Amino acid sequence: MLRITDLSFAIAGQPLFEAASATIPTGHKVGLVGRNGTGKTTLFRLIRGELTLDGGAITLPSRARIGGVAQEVPSSSTSLLETVLQADAERASLLTEADSATDPARISAIQTRLADIDAWSAEGRASAILKGLGFDHDAQARPCSDFSGGWRMRVALAGVLFAQPDLLLLDEPTNYLDLEGALWLESYLSRYPHTVIIISHDRGLLNRAVDHILHLEDRKLTLYSGGYDSFARARAEQRAILAAEAAKVAARRAHMQKFVDRFRAQATKARQAQSRLKMLEKLTPITPPGEAARHVFTFPVPEALSPPILRLDGVSVGYGGPPVLRGLELRIDQDDRIALLGRNGEGKSTLSKLLAGKLAGVGQVTRAGKLRVGYFAQHQVDELVLEETPLQHLQRARPGLSPPKLRAQLAGFGLMAEQAETPVAQLSGGQKARLSLLLATLDAPHLLILDEPTNHLDIESREALVEALTEYTGAVVLVSHDMHLLSLVADRLWLVSGGRVTPYEGDLDSYRAFLLQGEDRPDKPARADKSKAPRRAARDEIASLRTELRKCEARIEKLEEMRDKLAAKLADRALYEDGRAAELHVWQSKYAEAMTALDRAETLWMRAQAAVDAAEAG
Numbered sequence: 001m002l003r004i005t006d007l008s009f010a011i012a013g014q015p016l017f018e019a020a021s022a023t024i025p026t027g028h029k030v031g032l033v034g035r036n037g038t039g040k041t042t043l044f045r046l047i048r049g050e051l052t053l054d055g056g057a058i059t060l061p062s063r064a065r066i067g068g069v070a071q072e073v074p075s076s077s078t079s080l081l082e083t084v085l086q087a088d089a090e091r092a093s094l095l096t097e098a099d100s101a102t103d104p105a106r107i108s109a110i111q112t113r114l115a116d117i118d119a120w121s122a123e124g125r126a127s128a129i130l131k132g133l134g135f136d137h138d139a140q141a142r143p144c145s146d147f148s149g150g151w152r153m154r155v156a157l158a159g160v161l162f163a164q165p166d167l168l169l170l171d172e173p174t175n176y177l178d179l180e181g182a183l184w185l186e187s188y189l190s191r192y193p194h195t196v197i198i199i200s201h202d203r204g205l206l207n208r209a210v211d212h213i214l215h216l217e218d219r220k221l222t223l224y225s226g227g228y229d230s231f232a233r234a235r236a237e238q239r240a241i242l243a244a245e246a247a248k249v250a251a252r253r254a255h256m257q258k259f260v261d262r263f264r265a266q267a268t269k270a271r272q273a274q275s276r277l278k279m280l281e282k283l284t285p286i287t288p289p290g291e292a293a294r295h296v297f298t299f300p301v302p303e304a305l306s307p308p309i310l311r312l313d314g315v316s317v318g319y320g321g322p323p324v325l326r327g328l329e330l331r332i333d334q335d336d337r338i339a340l341l342g343r344n345g346e347g348k349s350t351l352s353k354l355l356a357g358k359l360a361g362v363g364q365v366t367r368a369g370k371l372r373v374g375y376f377a378q379h380q381v382d383e384l385v386l387e388e389t390p391l392q393h394l395q396r397a398r399p400g401l402s403p404p405k406l407r408a409q410l411a412g413f414g415l416m417a418e419q420a421e422t423p424v425a426q427l428s429g430g431q432k433a434r435l436s437l438l439l440a441t442l443d444a445p446h447l448l449i450l451d452e453p454t455n456h457l458d459i460e461s462r463e464a465l466v467e468a469l470t471e472y473t474g475a476v477v478l479v480s481h482d483m484h485l486l487s488l489v490a491d492r493l494w495l496v497s498g499g500r501v502t503p504y505e506g507d508l509d510s511y512r513a514f515l516l517q518g519e520d521r522p523d524k525p526a527r528a529d530k531s532k533a534p535r536r537a538a539r540d541e542i543a544s545l546r547t548e549l550r551k552c553e554a555r556i557e558k559l560e561e562m563r564d565k566l567a568a569k570l571a572d573r574a575l576y577e578d579g580r581a582a583e584l585h586v587w588q589s590k591y592a593e594a595m596t597a598l599d600r601a602e603t604l605w606m607r608a609q610a611a612v613d614a615a616e617a618g
Contacts, residue, residue, distance in 0.1 A: 001026050001061065002047070002167060002195065004221065008055035009039075009046060015219055016042055019056070022214060022221040026061075026166075029189060030197045031206040031228060034216030036428060036458055040199045043216070044068065044169045060167065067165030069156045069173065080147075080155055081140040084126040087159030091119050122162075129158045132184035133177070134344045150176045161188065168196045174205060174481055175455045178344045182481035183515050185209075201458045203228055203484040228459075297437065297468035298412030300444035305368045307333040309446050309475060310355065315363030317354045324350045326499050328363070334446055335546050336475040339486045341504055341511055342496030348479050349451060351496060352377070355477060356449050374445030378452045380436045386425035390415050390435045393424075397442055413438040414461070429456030448472065451479045483508060545612045552605035559598040566591040 002024040009017045016039035024030055032040050045051045047058055048066055060066070076083070086092050094110050101107045114120070130140050133154045144152055153176040160168065170189075174182040182202065189196055189209040197214070200206055206213065206228035213224045213231040224231045308331045316326040324347045332338070332355070340348045353359035356375035357367075385393065394406040410420045413434045424432060433456040441448065448469075454462050466488045469476055480486055486508055493504040493511070504511065569575070570591060575584050 002197075003059045004056070005059070006056035007046070007053065007058065007221075009042070009051070009053055011042070017056075017221075018219040020216075020219060020221045021056075022223050024195060024197070024212070024214070024223070026195055027193075028195055028212055029192070029210040030195075030212045030214050030223075031210040032197055032199045032214045032216065033206070033228070033231070033459070036430060038216050039219075040216055041171055044171060044197075044199070047167070047169065064167060065163075065165040066167045066169065067160045067163055068169040068171070069153065069160055075145050075152060077143045077145060079141050079143055080130055080135055080158075081123070081126055083144055083155055084130060084158045084162050085122060087163045088117075088122065089163070091117060091122060094119070126158070126162050129161050129188075130155075132188060133158050133181050154181065157185075161192075164192075164194065166194050168192065168194060170196070171199045172201070173198065174200065174202050177481055178452075179341070179481040179483070180343050180515050183483070183512055187516055201454070201462060202482060203459060203462070204482065296412065296414050297434075297464050299441050299448075299468050299472045299474075302334075302372065302444040302446045302474045303370075304473075305334055305370060305446055308366075309334050309368040309371050311364075311366040312354075312361070313364040313366070315354070315361040315365055317350060317359055317361035319350075323362075324499065325354075325496070325501060328354075328361070328501055330494075330501060332447065332475050332477070334473070334475050335550075336492060337469075337478075337490050338476065338492045338494055339478045339480070339490035339508075340494050340496055343515075346496045347499070347501075348496050349377070351501060352449050352451050352477065352479060355447070368446070371447065372443050372445045374440040374443065374448045376437055376440040376448075376450045376453055378455060380440070381429070381432045381456065384424045384432055384435060387423055389421050389423055390427075390431075390438075391420045393435060393439065394442075397439060409438065409442075410435075414464075430458060430461055433457055434461075445474055447475045447477070449477045452481065453478075454480060454482045454485060483512065541615055545608065545615055549605070549608040549612055552601065552608045555601045556598065556605055559594060559601055563591070563594045563598060566594055 004020065004022045007017045007020040008015070032043070034040055042051070046053060048068070078086070091114070094114055098107070098110045098114070101110060118125075127137075127140060131137075134151075135154070135158075144155060147155070157170075157173060157176075173185060177185060182205065186205050186209045189198070189205075196210070198205070198210060208227070210227060211225070213226070213228060215222045215224060215231065215235075224234055310330075310332040312328045312330040315328040315330075316323040317328070318324045328351075340351060342348050350359065352375070354361050354365075356373050358375065388396075390410055391403065391406055394401075394409060395403075398406060407417065407420055410416075415431060415434055415438070419427060419431055424435070427435070433453070437453065453465065457465065462482065462485060466485060469489045476489065478486060478490055490508075493506075493508070494501050495504040506514075566587065569587055574580075575587065
């Protein structure tokens with residue numbers, strides 16, 4: 001059991017914890033959440049004993065082992081498999097001692113302990129963990145130095161999972177994983193035999209892999225039962241209750257103050273006024289809960305292009321050797337929302353670069369004449385100029401725009417006045433990601449390609465990104481390990497596998513089940529496109545139907561605005577005074593006409609939606 005009692009801690013005079021307490025029973029899987037900068041990572045360091053408490057206590061059972069992913073990732077000539085095996089220090093030490101021990105009693109004790117910790121199956125367990133994190137059998141035999149930093153972070157994660165500490169502390173473990181690795185980790189952690197605390201902004205992970213949420217807010221810790229969605233509902237209910245109570249207390253204070261102000265000077269009311277003054281002093285105002293800071297993304301609106309905006313016919317692409325992808329027959333329209341699925345190394349990023357025009361292919365690539373493409377990839381955050389401010393980045397990209405207009409664009413991506421003048425090196429990971437997203441969408445692209453856009457974004461920012469992408473009028477191609485984002489944004493799934501790209505007939509849940517089964521191919525493979533001309537004709541028809549649907553939606557919005565304005569007019573009491581009957585009749589007639597038109601528009605919208613659904617189903 002982990003017990004945190006009256007914890008107090010400050011950095012440079014800034015308190016992060018004040019009398020914070022929480023108790024986490026053994027075996028619980030806990031998601032640690034809170035706004036960026038509140039002290040989540042600091043709490044991990046306090047638990048590990050790397051920082052000294054200002055007050056309170058953190059207690060664990062004696063001899064409890066605490067584990068987490070090391071900041072220094074392995075980079076040696078040792079193979080991946082051997083590196084992971086060495087992460088279990090006790091096993092490695094016992095095996096070394098077993099080679100030199102001569103005392104029969106000690107040899108017996110060593111062998112008994114090795115059996116207790118299941119040392120003889122260790123290689124199989126380590127290999128399974130590495131496989132789950134994306135390393136095949138051949139890769140496991142290669143030295144760590146062969147892999148990039150991101151891949152070595154996976155090796156470090158594999159090592160701590162293999163060691164199975166009594167308390168496992170993971171800080172954003174999915175940031176360096178792809179979708180397949182993230183789903184595997186979810187499943188693994190849900191079955192982990194000991195206590196786990198995870199700092200994460202991955203809503204899917206926090207719903208499926210944990211059974212409690214530890215919320216850090218206002219320097220206090222509160223433990224909630226259930227996953228993140230359950231926690232969010234409980235928080236919303238608490239905010240509503242507290243806001244209502246704050247409003248009630250504020251109204252009582254205002255009423256008392258009004259009485260005091262009115263009668264304080266009157267002798268006959270002086271005693272009552274004094275009594276209410278004392279009541280005011282005792283009536284402590286309730287501060288309503290502060291809403292989370294508004295996290296926004298404001299994507300510019302591109303002009304409409306005739307479909308398709310991009311078509312690939314018999315295209316193959318690679319990096320100078322054998323093609324990574326071949327025989328591509330793909331089409332993208334401006335209203336498409338496409339998620340790229342496929343195991344690591346199958347070519348999702350290669351396809352993204354091809355679509356973005358950053359990689360040339362062999363075959364026919366047809367792009368709309370005025371097509372603009374926005375491309376965001378993980379590495380682009382690292383390509384920002386650390387010494388420059390976000391404002392300077394925009395000034396370089398848009399030298400003709402005035403600083404106020406550039407600042408407005410930054411604000412549209414949540415980078416306010418303070419961040420606009422802050423060097424990039426001092427910005428948080430999320431703020432850098434916002435700046436990169438702004439630069440990628442600066443030209444109002446018709447096609448936006450996003451490769452792992454959420455790695456540095458907190459939960460509120462991810463929800464804002466979902467909202468922005470939903471309203472965006474261009475096409476979107478997504479590569480992401482965030483299943484929540486994919487499920488809310490994507491309406492088409494492409495499977496990248498075996499050098500081909502084909503429509504995936506299942507949904508995200510079936511794809512998730514397929515990945516967790518560890519099979520080589522999905523249960524429901526996508527059928528090959530045997531009739532190109534009819535399919536393209538169908539796509540043109542669907543695009544036309546979707547355009548009609550959007551027109552219906554726009555008309556409904558305008559009629560609803562008109563209805564609300566007329567309703568506000570009819571709510572004016574002055575309109576019902578004597579002598580205004582004729583005017584009242586005019587407004588009532590207009591309101592009735594608006595309601596009739598709205599009913600008609602909603603009927604047309606339902607027909608258009610039914611036509612789109614039928615066409616897509618066919």
